[in-house]
Amino acid sequence: MSIQFVRAFRPEVDNERCIRCGLCQTFCPEGTALLTERGVLFDLRFCKGCGICTNECPVEAIRMVREE
Amino acid sequence: MSIQFVRAFRPEVDNERCIRCGLCQTFCPEGTALLTERGVLFDLRFCKGCGICTNECPVEAIRMVREE
Amino acid sequence: METDRIFDEYYEKSLIQGGNLCCPGCGGPLFWRMALEALGPKTIVFGDGPCAMCAIRFLRVPTFGFHFSFVADGATGISAALEMKGRDDITVVSSGGDGAVGDISFNKVSAAAERNENLIQICVDNEAYMNTGIQKSGLTPFGAWTTTTPLGKESPKKNLPFIIAQHGVPYVATVSISHPADLKGKLRRAKEIRGFKYIHFVSPCPTGWRFHPSKTVEVARLSVETWIWPLYEIVDGTLRLTSKPKPKPVEEYLKLQGRFRNLSPDVIKLIQSNIDGKRERLLENDGERIVF
Amino acid sequence: METDRIFDEYYEKSLIQGGNLCCPGCGGPLFWRMALEALGPKTIVFGDGPCAMCAIRFLRVPTFGFHFSFVADGATGISAALEMKGRDDITVVSSGGDGAVGDISFNKVSAAAERNENLIQICVDNEAYMNTGIQKSGLTPFGAWTTTTPLGKESPKKNLPFIIAQHGVPYVATVSISHPADLKGKLRRAKEIRGFKYIHFVSPCPTGWRFHPSKTVEVARLSVETWIWPLYEIVDGTLRLTSKPKPKPVEEYLKLQGRFRNLSPDVIKLIQSNIDGKRERLLENDGERIVF
Amino acid sequence: MGGQGAVLGTLLLAEAAFREGKWAQKIPVYGGMRRGGAVTVFLRIDEKPIRRSCGIYEPDAIVVLDPALIKVEATRTGLRKGGIAVLNYRGKPEEVNLGVELSKVATIDATAISTDLFGPRAIPITNTVMLGAVSRATRWVKLESLYEAIRRQFPGRIGELNVEACERGYESVEVWEA
Amino acid sequence: MGGQGAVLGTLLLAEAAFREGKWAQKIPVYGGMRRGGAVTVFLRIDEKPIRRSCGIYEPDAIVVLDPALIKVEATRTGLRKGGIAVLNYRGKPEEVNLGVELSKVATIDATAISTDLFGPRAIPITNTVMLGAVSRATRWVKLESLYEAIRRQFPGRIGELNVEACERGYESVEVWEA
Amino acid sequence: MEGEHTAMAAAAAASAAGARVFTASAAQGIVYMEEALWMPPGRRLPVVMCMVNRAIAPLGGLRPDHNDSLLQRDTGWIQLYCENSQEVLDTVVQAYRIAEDRRIYLPVAVCYEGYFVSATAIPTAAPDQGEVDDFLPPYKHELYSLYPEDYHRPPFPMNIAKARYEVQQAMERAKGVIEEVDEEYAKRFGRGYDGLIEEYACEDVEAVLITMGSMTGTARDVVDELRGEGKPIGLVKLRGFRPFPTEEFREMAMRYHVIGVVDRNTSFGSAGGGVVAMELARALYPLDDRPLLLNFHVGLGGSDVTINQIRYMAERVLEAYERGYVEKEVEWVELLDLGEVM
Amino acid sequence: MEGEHTAMAAAAAASAAGARVFTASAAQGIVYMEEALWMPPGRRLPVVMCMVNRAIAPLGGLRPDHNDSLLQRDTGWIQLYCENSQEVLDTVVQAYRIAEDRRIYLPVAVCYEGYFVSATAIPTAAPDQGEVDDFLPPYKHELYSLYPEDYHRPPFPMNIAKARYEVQQAMERAKGVIEEVDEEYAKRFGRGYDGLIEEYACEDVEAVLITMGSMTGTARDVVDELRGEGKPIGLVKLRGFRPFPTEEFREMAMRYHVIGVVDRNTSFGSAGGGVVAMELARALYPLDDRPLLLNFHVGLGGSDVTINQIRYMAERVLEAYERGYVEKEVEWVELLDLGEVM
């Protein structure tokens, strides 16, 4: 399965800031944000870079960075 | 235009009894009962013999009689 | 003949013409005569098919129609054409049976309501597919026998006037041939309003409901008096009961009709309690806005 | 890779799979993930076509569908087949867009409701024909720009949940992705009820509503908090509000979206007053039977 | 020819013939599908299987259930010379003139018998009465076969009432032979 | 190839060519009708009327708006030897290897320019930037004709912004020639 | 169901969900479900349906012609046309065997005329349920399961031309399967219908009429009479219109000099006359030696096909045989005065 | 409008109510409105509609083939197939003149392929509004008025066969009218399309390909190349499929030895190949001396018709000409490996 959409930005978490609330996971439409024991992970195979996780994170622990 | 339905009975008014209320005219589905100066008339070209006029007449001034 | 001449004049005035193909005692032609007396000659009726057609083809106003599955659509086209021609003096009526309006074409009626098309939509509801031989429709009442519900229909009658009212249309009303003044008044009101108007007429059908044709008006009257078919209008979302009779037992209505012959006393009790609930809700909401 | 494995396991559990074809930020996939987490794997989803399809094709439960004009019908067939086979452990879901459910196939949905078919009907309502390029539907809100309403839609949004409620079905509910617990709870409840259940989901659409994809959940939340899209359920005809937030001004919701860019302050005021009226009616009827 | 009753009546006649080991075929031609509409029904009875399925334009006999249709139908259906007419008609058979030389004319006041048995109705039930009349006039099927067919169709009281109607039809019909 | 932007971009290119007295034809081939879906658009420019309406399997040039699509599309579309590639790509043109010997490769970081001009977006608007790059790399249409086409399509401020995007595309593109 | 578009969709989905399904419709119902009718063939779902022929409005009433089912001739539905109720009953049973055959997986339409078959009562033998069960094994679709535990569906066809070719191949195979099933049915139940085509009273004739549906019965009587009069004309009943028995007709064409095709349908502005004639012309086109072709429109919009009309058509065919050429390629027989037609 | 069944009904009724109407649809929309599509011809209402060809689901995607409009070939719609946007525009204007002609009163479908025409941008000249108004007098239907003051409608047809025959006659007359209108249009606007059929580069050729719609443009280029190479093959563009130009084809058949029909459609289980080939076979059947007929399926379910494919078909046709016989009557060209096809 290949990405059909261009992602200009991708999410990056700052696990220091993260308060483990899990909202990014709850609200990611693609199911590509996951709160694990190892902190928040993103599945960059399928993440569409929409930025909802960033928008919903209560502590601004996620930021969107330019894709290469 | 010919009658498509068989009429077994047709209405006959007793203009003596009739109180000129006009209900037969009001409720005849075919528009074939009419209260005129000359009393109640029936249009036997199109009357279907349903008997509603008889049923609705408050003074039983109409009766249904066997068709020849 | 003298009588013939008198009648021909009367037909002209009533906008009907003798010799329609409906069964004796059918409520349809009676409704149309009353309706057209209210609407007047500048009316175009769109509709065809089913039992309704039997009457519609004998109206003395322009009629045009397709079939069963075509409701409101042609009227929308006609209404648009009239608007284009600047003819706002003509009333466009769309007519269909319960099967047509409430079942197969309900998406069309609903969409025309949503678009607030300028027409009067009429449902001539004889509570089954009559012309094809008494099959159940969505508007067949609970418990009624039809050829496809030999044991009585299981689900309740679709409450079309209220469903359409929730579309937020300017005018919805129920009518009965037993209440001619009410019926004509509502049609006159509908004629004056711009937009989508809905008139629901329950049409007693001696053939399908199994009662003697002479009882048509009596059955219609009982439907109102038992609150089986209450008369109301919903103007801009506000309900107004136009007849609030002392309720007669539903049994009086049911027992007149062969289609309800097999109802057990328990079922009749259930129907009565449903009707009681409905009546209360209607009375509570009389004068209230009921559209969300 | 480790991360890939972790995610694959998660997808399995969530019953979705990565790589759907929806636009970034589309509300559809988010809804489906939440819904299937509630319904579980023994679910068959009938539906296809439109934007909804883009998500549906990526569900990890059996799906089957035809096109735009086929809603509820196939689900009825599947439900009947399951009943014949004695499989009452499987939930049948029927899904469609607002155009499908509310417009072209509304007769089908309405008839399935009337027959009380045993299925959950879902409307994924992005308030226009999105997949074909943002044309107006009956569920497009008043004032919204679409390619076919360049000056804003004239008629109000068709109130589908209330219209369907008037069919007397056992369960109707509105949901929002901003309120996941509420959403999942309603779907779980629907799953337990036999008969026709209706779930209306307003699906924020960054592409058609013209907002930045990152705002999807925010827009959804505002729709609830402004009472534009109140959350409620109607169980056996009785209304229950499941969220009664302190009302925010509708403008907060409208101004986020490009489709409302051209609304004048007067129109916004009108919308606000309509919403105020609606809110009051809802609060008044909270806990009341609202089906006639 | 008549209303829906004619369709059922013809079916009973066909079934009665079939019970006697004959082949029968009934083709109804509706004006509309609604009950109460006027209907023409064709019936063929033969010793061997019937293959053709077209209408009958020169019938051996016509049966008219509705007095109002007698004139219309008799001419319309091309009743042939030497044919048989069975009519629901109050008058005497010898008074009937359908414009062809017939071999037999049978008349019966089926409406009266029906009213008598089933009570007054806007559309009287004349089909079973007419069946008895047809049996007597044509001798195509036996009265007993008709009874069996009627009883199979309407079990119980209604059946017996219709059997009685049929019997009274058989007894009351007046037949004129050329 | 790209999203819906590609369709509009190609249309502008076609219009620009037409303004220069040439014939042009644009054929889009959608994955789905929804906006945001991946799209392939074919463009023919010719001195005489274009009659054929099939796809182009050996294009003289390909233009890829989406970096993610470069690998997929370049091979898929059968770019021929000696052809031209114009790519939205951050790297140097000489680094690009599409598996065929090309006559020209042009690269430009259109996403960066777009973000700069239109702000950050999940799907950046790169089409007008790419138009400038195409004009420079292929010399098929003049920059001025493109400006006219853009201004007709987007009147006002948006138009000017897009003209600027186009200009910056023209200026920033790096072209490698064989 | 509130409409036929719904009914066909429900039937198709139920078929995919493992149920054996049946439905029936006519005229307005058939065209109303047109969109849905394309689903079963494309999805390879063995739905069985009675298409009760009725003329499509507005140029039709309640009575039959063949335009409604013939309109479906491109869709991928197998179509078998029946002559009377007995054949309908037998063919419905056969239809399931054909549709559910893994070599086929196509829907089957059992077509017959309203009134003249549907409302016509003739003595009809009903096969024994047990024997039918024997003849018809339980339905199980090998391409579909919608049950969560063993969900599988055929993959979405990426190459549509190929998927279409497969339907076409299944149609070709259906010719053999229809004959096979009919033969077996005849063996078990004592009634068979010669598969796709029946030649009736065709020994040593020079010309034939081709009929479809209920008029065939009437034509049998007429042809018997004509043969009795020594006229060299036989009757060909076209039972299988889809798949069209091209090979059989080619073989037949060697034997007859004139073919009269009776079309109970219209195709306005066509290359010539009715639908059956068009198909037949296509089938026979490549032959070096083709029979003369006459085409008749009759029974349109629901009117009766009378004995006089059939006799008239037979006579025209014989006349062409005698003269060696066709005077009128297409004739609207109903417009002629050949006695009463109802 | 919430659906196409509604849209067509509204259009037809508006037409009866005195409005000039236009609508457009494609594939699913066309089959969804199937019931409604029968109304305008039967009621003699001059509706004009663009049928934007798209393959019907489920054996189609978003892209075109001709099955959707060809399905309408029995209904009484006039059908004109266009090659590019310019022709579409011009033909829509012509369509109103044809439809509203009192000799005709039939609806006209202007058919063209989705994407390859509908979404394809080429420079297109728009005729001047005033000139169009001149060319197209105001619409007034002589059979209908729904206005209460002068209400008249054609009587309900009691003889349906006759009413159908009238539609058929109008179709026959339409052949002349289409040509007449196209000629006048050409005179006024400088662009004409040869009426029903265009022969392109056909001087002194022995064989022709017959194409419909957008592939014609591509075929022009291929034929030019082949003529350049000295190959005796020309191109016939079929513009008027309904009414079908039987007479023109018969005349043409005298001149060519081989005809290759390109069918962008399928009719599963047909007497042989595609719909156009069937019609053509019917048209030419009565001729003593018929050209060889080859039939190709191509561009199905929306795939492109490529230069390679057209070349291939032309070669097969030429081969048949050289050999004097047809090797393969029907060929599914898309299944062959002739280079990439999207």
Ligand SMILES: Cc1ncc(C[n+]2csc(CCOP(=O)(O)OP(=O)(O)O)c2C)c(N)n1
């Ligand atoms: C698409 C379609 N399906 C079926 C029919 C057959 N049909 C004609 S009228 C009718 C039912 C009519 O019911 P209703 O609308 O209630 O009218 P009524 O006869 O009861 O007045 C049906 C099923 C049809 N004309 N069109």
Ligand SMILES: Cc1ncc(C[n+]2csc(CCOP(=O)(O)OP(=O)(O)O)c2C)c(N)n1
């Ligand atoms: C009968 C028919 N008409 C038109 C179409 C084209 N079509 C496909 S999806 C669609 C609109 C979808 O709207 P909606 O149901 O709201 O879904 P969305 O794309 O917004 O999710 C249309 C018009 C079709 N498939 N079938």
Ligand code: SF4
């Ligand atoms: S950017 Fe969007 S898709 Fe990617 S992880 Fe965040 S919410 Fe999910």
Ligand code: SF4
């Ligand atoms: S939303 Fe923010 S704080 Fe919460 S889990 Fe995600 S990254 Fe951490």
Ligand code: SF4
């Ligand atoms: S019997 Fe019926 S139709 Fe005749 S006048 Fe009385 S009410 Fe009218």
Ligand code: SF4
């Ligand atoms: S209803 Fe009776 S009383 Fe009244 S006018 Fe008629 S006949 Fe007279």
Ligand code: SF4
């Ligand atoms: S069947 Fe009923 S509704 Fe129809 S005409 Fe007869 S009485 Fe009226």
Ligand code: SF4
């Ligand atoms: S157009 Fe809207 S609804 Fe459709 S996929 Fe994109 S965001 Fe989702």
Ligand SMILES: [Mg+2]
């Ligand atoms: Mg009804």
Ligand SMILES: [Mg+2]
């Ligand atoms: Mg939508």
